[in-house]
Amino acid sequence: MKILFLNGWHGRSGGIKPTFLRERGHEVIESELDDDDFFVAVRAARQAFNDSQPDIVVGLSRGGAVAINFETGETPLVLMCPGWKRWGTAMTVGRNTVILHSQADDVVPFSFSEELVKNSGLPPDVLIDVGKDHWLCDPESLEAMLDACGKFESS
Numbered sequence: 500m501k502i503l504f505l506n507g508w509h510g511r512s513g514g515i516k517p518t519f520l521r522e523r524g525h526e527v528i529e530s531e532l533d534d535d536d537f538f539v540a541v542r543a544a545r546q547a548f549n550d551s552q553p554d555i556v557v558g559l560s561r562g563g564a565v566a567i568n569f570e571t572g573e574t575p576l577v578l579m580c581p582g583w584k585r586w587g588t589a590m591t592v593g594r595n596t597v598i599l600h601s602q603a604d605d606v607v608p609f610s611f612s613e614e615l616v617k618n619s620g621l622p623p624d625v626l627i628d629v630g631k632d633h634w635l636c637d638p639e640s641l642e643a644m645l646d647a648c649g650k651f652e653s654s
Contacts (some may be wrong), residue, residue: 500652501526503553505544505562507582508534516559516579519641520648528553532565537586545569555651557644560607560633561585567592575651577644579635580607583615591619597647599640601630 502525504517512529520527530547532540544565548556555575558566563581567589575595583589585607592598592615600612609628616626627647630640 500555500648501528501551501553502648503528503530503544503548503551503556505530505556505558505565506532507560507562515636516557516641516644520557520645523645525648532562537561537565537568540565541568541587548574555648557648559635564589577647578612579640579644580604580633581612581615582607584611591615592621593619594621595651596621596625597650598626599629599635599643599647600626601632601635601640602628603631604633606633 502520504527517527517529528547528551530543532543555577556566556571557577558581559579560582563578564583564586566576567583568587573595576592578598580600598612600609602609612626616623627643629643631637
C-alpha cells in the first residue's frame, strides 16, 4: 500500500513511524512540511498527495491538521493526535478516518479528537485510545497505526 506520511511540527523524514510502515512492506512517501507557515505546509502536502496518489494518508499532530486542510476525496486518513484546533481552519473529517490518540497526551488534548469525531458525525469507535504520550512511538501505538492503515487496505 502507498502511504503519504505527514510529520508533525519539526518532524523530519525517516522517523520511527514511517520506518515502521516501510519495514512492514508499505511504500511510504514523506513530504517536508514548512514549520513556520502552515499554509505553505498544506500546499506542499497537497502537491505530494497529487504527485503520489496514495492509498492512505497518515498525519501526526500538526501533520494531521495539514491532512484535513486539503481535499483528499475518498482517500482514507489515519490521524495521530491531530492538532486541528491549533492549526488550519478545517473542523471535520470524512467518513474514511481513524484517529489514534492517547488520553495521556500533554501536547494535544484527547478532548480535541473527541470533538473532531463529534463535529464530523462519526461513530465513537473511530477514535482509538492508545499510547502513553503525544508521540505514539511505543510498540502498541505503532501496531495500532499499522492496524488502522490495514483497515483500509482493501478499500
